[in-house]
Amino acid sequence: MARNKVRVQDFLSRTALFNELAPAELDRLAQGTSQIQLSRGDMVFRRGDPCLGFHTVVYGQIKLSFISPLGEEKVVRLIGAGDGFGEALMFMDKPYIVSAQALADSLLLHVSKASVYAELQRDPAFACKMLASLSMRLHSLMVDVEAYSLRSGTQRVITYLLTLKGEQCDEGQRVRLEADKRLIASRLNVTPEHFSRILRELSHRDLVRISGREITIPDLCRLQEACAY
Structure with missing residues (x-):
């Protein structure tokens, strides 16, 4: 791959989970950290593999998904630079319940x-930050469950668009879908056809x-108002 590896301590020190650790603590974590370079389509792990730690994305994009009993892929999360995954299972001593694949x-x-x-045994503050990270992940999961149960497909799509980071342009706010429409549709629990139909209606x-x-x-307020109905 064309890009070089990174100095582990420097990257970890910029993440929310590790940014308050002292240099000596970062050095200890770095000794137990490996760098994994992936090409698009490479698997990080498969469902059922043992979980021996957690991952953080330096650059690129990772898809977490599983295959339903009907043979359909269900996308659980799309993970970009600076985000992590696998923390909860690491503490549960359970195998992975999803598969992870590089989208780039x-x-x-x-x-x-x-x-x-x-490090948890050495630093109670680090333990608190790890608990906070897991709590945020649980809250995100509950928000997803609420959306699937109580919100229409149109409301889920609008909410997704409003959460994307965009840039101001002459016509309004411009955002970019973080993956192809099929994957986003699966993430939002709608079919690709339904997702495309909602976008056309909007x-x-x-x-x-x-x-x-x-x-x-063109108008963020109008789009937010449309999500309320």
């Missing part, structure tokens, strides 16, 4: 379970303007 050329850091456990109402994976939102 990616670099991951794998922090071993042993190094995390050792476009006909001039709530969005679509150009491939780029979507322009």
Whole structure:
């Protein structure tokens, strides 16, 4: 791969979980951290593999998914730079319940379970931050369950668009879909056809303007109001 590896301590020190650790503590964690370079399509792990630590994305994009009993892929999360995954299972001593695959050329850091456990025993503050991270993940899961249960497909799509980081342009706010429409549809628990139909309906109402994976939102307030109905 074309990109170089990173200095582990420097990257970890910029993450929310590790940014308050002292240099000596970062050095200890770095000793238990390996760098994994992936090409698009490479598997990080498969469902049923043992969980021996957790991963953080330096660059690239990772898809977490599983296959339903009907043979359909269900996307659980799309993970970008600076985000992590696998913390909860690491503490449960359970195998992975999803598979992870690179959607783009990616670099991951794998922090071993042993190094995390050792740091937890040394530093109560680190334990609190780890608990906070797991609590945020649980809250995100509950938000997803609420959305699937109580919100329409249109409301889920609008909420997704509003959460994307965008940039201001002459026509309004421009955002870019973080993956192809099939994967996003699965993440939002709608079919690809339903997802495309919702985007067309929003476009006909001039709530969005679509150009491939780029979507322009002329008026954020109007789009937010549409999510309330």
